[in-house]
Amino acid sequence: MKIELEQVEPAEIENRSFEIIESELPHEIDSQLAPIIKRAVHTAADFDYVDNLCFSDDVVNKALEAIKNGASIVTDTQMVKAGINKAELKKHGGEVFCFMSDDDVKEMAKKNHSTRARSSMDKAAQLDKPLIFAIGNAPTALIRLYELIQNNELKPELIIGVPVGFVNVVQSKELIMQCDVPYIVARGRKGGSNVAAAISNALLYMLRD
Amino acid sequence: MKIELEQVEPAEIENRSFEIIESELPHEIDSQLAPIIKRAVHTAADFDYVDNLCFSDDVVNKALEAIKNGASIVTDTQMVKAGINKAELKKHGGEVFCFMSDDDVKEMAKKNHSTRARSSMDKAAQLDKPLIFAIGNAPTALIRLYELIQNNELKPELIIGVPVGFVNVVQSKELIMQCDVPYIVARGRKGGSNVAAAISNALLYMLRD
Numbered sequence: 001m002k003i004e005l006e007q008v009e010p011a012e013i014e015n016r017s018f019e020i021i022e023s024e025l026p027h028e029i030d031s032q033l034a035p036i037i038k039r040a041v042h043t044a045a046d047f048d049y050v051d052n053l054c055f056s057d058d059v060v061n062k063a064l065e066a067i068k069n070g071a072s073i074v075t076d077t078q079m080v081k082a083g084i085n086k087a088e089l090k091k092h093g094g095e096v097f098c099f100m101s102d103d104d105v106k107e108m109a110k111k112n113h114s115t116r117a118r119s120s121m122d123k124a125a126q127l128d129k130p131l132i133f134a135i136g137n138a139p140t141a142l143i144r145l146y147e148l149i150q151n152n153e154l155k156p157e158l159i160i161g162v163p164v165g166f167v168n169v170v171q172s173k174e175l176i177m178q179c180d181v182p183y184i185v186a187r188g189r190k191g192g193s194n195v196a197a198a199i200s201n202a203l204l205y206m207l208r209d
Numbered sequence: 210m211k212i213e214l215e216q217v218e219p220a221e222i223e224n225r226s227f228e229i230i231e232s233e234l235p236h237e238i239d240s241q242l243a244p245i246i247k248r249a250v251h252t253a254a255d256f257d258y259v260d261n262l263c264f265s266d267d268v269v270n271k272a273l274e275a276i277k278n279g280a281s282i283v284t285d286t287q288m289v290k291a292g293i294n295k296a297e298l299k300k301h302g303g304e305v306f307c308f309m310s311d312d313d314v315k316e317m318a319k320k321n322h323s324t325r326a327r328s329s330m331d332k333a334a335q336l337d338k339p340l341i342f343a344i345g346n347a348p349t350a351l352i353r354l355y356e357l358i359q360n361n362e363l364k365p366e367l368i369i370g371v372p373v374g375f376v377n378v379v380q381s382k383e384l385i386m387q388c389d390v391p392y393i394v395a396r397g398r399k400g401g402s403n404v405a406a407a408i409s410n411a412l413l414y415m416l417r418d
Contacts, residue, residue, distance in 0.1 A: 003380045005352070010324045013376050020375040044253065045373045045398035079403065082291035115219045143214070164254045166229040167222050171212045189254035192403045194288065
């Protein structure tokens with residue numbers, strides 16, 4: 001079989017990808033949300049994100065304002081942290097935290113018979129700064145955020161709630177959408193560290209472009 | 210709406226997830242390949258991986274042998290590196306390399322009017338050790354691996370070829386499947402850093418369990 005490669009300049013690969021995505025969208029999408037939706041589609045080559053992403057009222061303006069004011073991002077995996085454009089975030093004063101591998105988080109989880117993801121959210125809630133949460137893996141992290149918000153122990157600037165999987169994933173996302181908090185959620189089972197990083201970066205690139 | 214959480218012990222969440230995946234498989238799958246297929250489905254909550262994953266002859270035995278003999282893993286993103294269980298790999302003597310952020314790779318890419326992914330494969334080809342490549346993002350990395358193999362400049366133990374996207378992604382995977390090299394490839398557009406890490410870990414856990 002003869003395989004024909006498309007000739008695209010290195011700097012143009014991303015633009016060309018977004019053109020293809022644009023041309024294959026199943027229907028029109030909101031222009032303010034489009035960069036987020038298209039970057040989620042891009043990171044998984046999965047057009048399901050066109051319809052499963054849910055946005056709270058005015059979330060983009062709120063999220064961009066938070067980033068401009070120096071909000072930091074807390075993640076539930078090292079992969080999300082690795083995927084976020086930390087140089088862009090730093091321009092606004094924010095940094096990325098992931099507490100999953102911390103010894104005190106491991107001990108807290110063991111002691112409380114809980115998950116590290118849950119304990120890492122407790123640790124994050126102690127940070128005295130504006131926070132965005134980018135959750136790409138653990139529904140238990142999202143459930144703990146819900147509890148902390150309900151108990152008035154945490155007031156996040158934004159929750160990117162896109163854990164992936166089969167146990168309590170669907171439910172954890174529905175819980176977050178019942179909170180009075182700005183959110184971007186991938187309804188259903190789908191999501192992932194890549195999607196959490198992609199949505200974070202889409203917001204950062206809106207401020208750059 | 211009342212949201213009911215499933216009560217699952219932290220240590221049992223992964224097992225329960227795999228039970229659910231097993232129960233929803235669209236058809237029977239090969240028992241030796243099952244741990245790889247199921248972990249790919251798990252990482253993206255996407256059953257497309259049941260049918261898009263392609264395996265070269267006897268690839269599992271060859272891959273496990275390579276890991277046991279201390280093969281290292283080269284990735285095309287920091288996210289894949291972050292996602293691989295490095296402690297498990299280290300037990301067998303291997304480590305994970307990602308050259309994407311290296312200054313010499315950036316310079317080489319600029320000089321050659323190429324991508325950093327491509328240059329990072331050239332750098333990896335200089336390593337004098339058995340190598341597994343886990344490519345979750347860049348088709349240009351996969352295309353460069355194809356060229357290096359065709360030129361007898363590289364003989365990988367295994368290529369995990371699961372870049373994601375829209376420009377030359379489909380083609381790059383077909384090229385690898387034409388090489389005389391052990392491969393695990395996600396045919397089509399889908400894949401990602403999460404999938405590359407999941408397949409790597411599935412192999413590592415076969416040796417652990």
